[in-house]
Amino acid sequence: MRRIGIVGxxxxxxxxxxxxxxxxxxxxxxxxxxxxxxxxxxxxxxxxKHHDAQPYHDLDLLLDNVDVVWICTWTSGHLEAxxxxxxxxxxxxCEKPLAATIEDCRRVHEVLATVPHQVGLVLRYAPVFAQCAxxxxxxxxxxxxxxxxxxxxxxxxxxxxxxxxxxxxxxxGGGTLIEHSIHDIDLLAWILGAPDSVSAxxxxxxxxxxxxxxxxxxxxxxxxxxxxxISIWHQILSRGSTRRLEIFxxxxxxxxxxDYLGPLHIQTSDGFLERxxxxxxxxxxxxLPEVYEKSVVQYATPAKAFLDALDxxxxxxxxxxxxxxxxxxxLLVEAAYQSAAxxxxxxxxxxx
Numbered sequence: 001m002r003r004i005g006i007v008g009x010x011x012x013x014x015x016x017x018x019x020x021x022x023x024x025x026x027x028x029x030x031x032x033x034x035x036x037x038x039x040x041x042x043x044x045x046x047x048x049k050h051h052d053a054q055p056y057h058d059l060d061l062l063l064d065n066v067d068v069v070w071i072c073t074w075t076s077g078h079l080e081a082x083x084x085x086x087x088x089x090x091x092x093x094c095e096k097p098l099a100a101t102i103e104d105c106r107r108v109h110e111v112l113a114t115v116p117h118q119v120g121l122v123l124r125y126a127p128v129f130a131q132c133a134x135x136x137x138x139x140x141x142x143x144x145x146x147x148x149x150x151x152x153x154x155x156x157x158x159x160x161x162x163x164x165x166x167x168x169x170x171x172x173g174g175g176t177l178i179e180h181s182i183h184d185i186d187l188l189a190w191i192l193g194a195p196d197s198v199s200a201x202x203x204x205x206x207x208x209x210x211x212x213x214x215x216x217x218x219x220x221x222x223x224x225x226x227x228x229x230i231s232i233w234h235q236i237l238s239r240g241s242t243r244r245l246e247i248f249x250x251x252x253x254x255x256x257x258x259d260y261l262g263p264l265h266i267q268t269s270d271g272f273l274e275r276x277x278x279x280x281x282x283x284x285x286x287x288l289p290e291v292y293e294k295s296v297v298q299y300a301t302p303a304k305a306f307l308d309a310l311d312x313x314x315x316x317x318x319x320x321x322x323x324x325x326x327x328x329x330x331l332l333v334e335a336a337y338q339s340a341a342x343x344x345x346x347x348x349x350x351x352x
Contacts, residue, residue: 002031002310005062007081008072009038009047011161012095012120016070017047019300026285029307037062063088068310074165075173076100082111091116093306093319097182098326100173105330109323118306118319119326123187125301127277128262132247132254133191141268142250147192147227151176151184153241155206155213155233169210177202177215178333181231184243186321186329188219188227191247194328195219195227199346200336206233217336220346260298 004020006013017033024032033051037059038044044055056062059081063069069085071078071094079099085092092115098108112119123129136144153176157167165171172179189195197220202212213233220226243259253267266273282304283297306319328351335347 002068002307003034003066004031004068004070005035005037005066006033006047006070006072007037007059007062008074008077008095009036009040009043010072010074011163013038013070013072014047015295015299016072016093016303017050019296019303020070021051022286022288022296023300023304023307026282026287028282028285029304030311031068031307035062035066059084063090066090068093068307071095074163074171075179076104076171079104079108079111082108086111086115089115091306091310093118093120093303094323095120096186096326097173097178098323098330100169100171100178102330102334105327109327112323116310116318117323118302118309119321119323120302121183121186121321121326121329122298122302123183123259124190124321125305126260126298128256128258128260128264129187129191129245131262131264131275131277132245132256135254136191136247136249139249141252141254141266143223144192144225145248145250146225147188147248148230148244148246149184149188149227150230150232150244151181151242152230152232152234152239153180154235154237154239156180159237167208167211169208172211174210174333174337175202175204175208175212175215176231176233177212177217177336178330180233181215181229182326182329182333184229184231185332186325188229189325189329189332190321192221192225192227194351195221195332195349197346197348198332198335198339199344200339201344202337202340206235215336215340218346260294 023029036044036048037056048055068091071081098105200217203214204212215231217229244257247254261277263274263276279297309317309319339347
């Protein structure tokens with residue numbers, strides 16, 4: 001039974017904690033949370049209660065007593081935690097973004113590459129987006145012409161997120177583009193392939209220096225197709241995090257407003273189709289209240305995939321996506337910030 005330590009017991013750490021606990025209770029993984037750490041010891045102690053685990057005041061003590069680490073700290077804390085875990089050869093699940101600066105992103109990638117790891121870019125596990133990727137790659141409806149992606153969320157320093165550190169550039173690295181839409185950048189690369197240019201504009205209106213609340217990106221691709229990505233942090237507290245993806249192919253429009261199961265709507269010359277995703281068969285074993293099923297399985301699926309990967313190939317296999325895919329998305333975000341800083345001039349995207 002692998003021993004998991006959770007480092008960072010805030011909102012996203014709590015989500016991972018709950019998903020891992022349900023997976024363990026259902027005997028779907030050969031692992032369990034045995035240790036927790038947070039700079040706020042009370043939060044670590046509260047999370048530990050749900051697992052009958054040991055809370056730690058000291059990160060090194062936790063790392064000396066686990067086999068796998070889930071790193072869920074604020075963004076600027078990732079590098080130190082990853083480095084100290086890798087020194088011990090521990091397997092690492094690292095939340096996104098990799099780090100708050102592109103230099104530290106490169107360092108996190110280099111360190112993670114030395115140990116079994118996975119990065120928490122969970123949209124790649126959403127059935128609705130897997131369907132999009134399959135259609136695009138097969139050219140079932142012809143070539144992609146244009147893609148439009150809008151992602152909006154209320155400013156996450158409040159409400160269910162309560163991540164007050166996201167208003168601090170030193171901790172977060174930036175605003176909606178890096179902290180939230182790194183997911184979207186990664187997803188578009190997975191579905192459409194890597195862009196070769198980006199132009200961008202950003203704005204900030206909520207008084208947090210260096211924390212943009214709006215980002216608009218225009219992405220160019222080698223096949224001359226284009227994509228527009230709009231990322232917004234607003235103050236509509238009654239509106240949950242929402243993504244809308246539209247892909248215009250030569251012979252169909254694909255669109256969805258659900259970022260997990262769909263449905264994926266398809267309009268062709270012959271009319272309308274819908275393709276619905278489904279949760280994995282094993283999800284029924286989690287015994288979840290219906291209201292929580294979708295959100296918990298979204299995180300349980302990549303967690304299980306990582307732990308399953310560790311069970312293969314002598315425990316040295318990586319999960320998916322790896323730090324290489326994550327770094328590629330960070331390079332695009334960095335290019336977007338550079339473009340915005342010079343008035344939206346197109347910037348070539350550096351490939352790994």
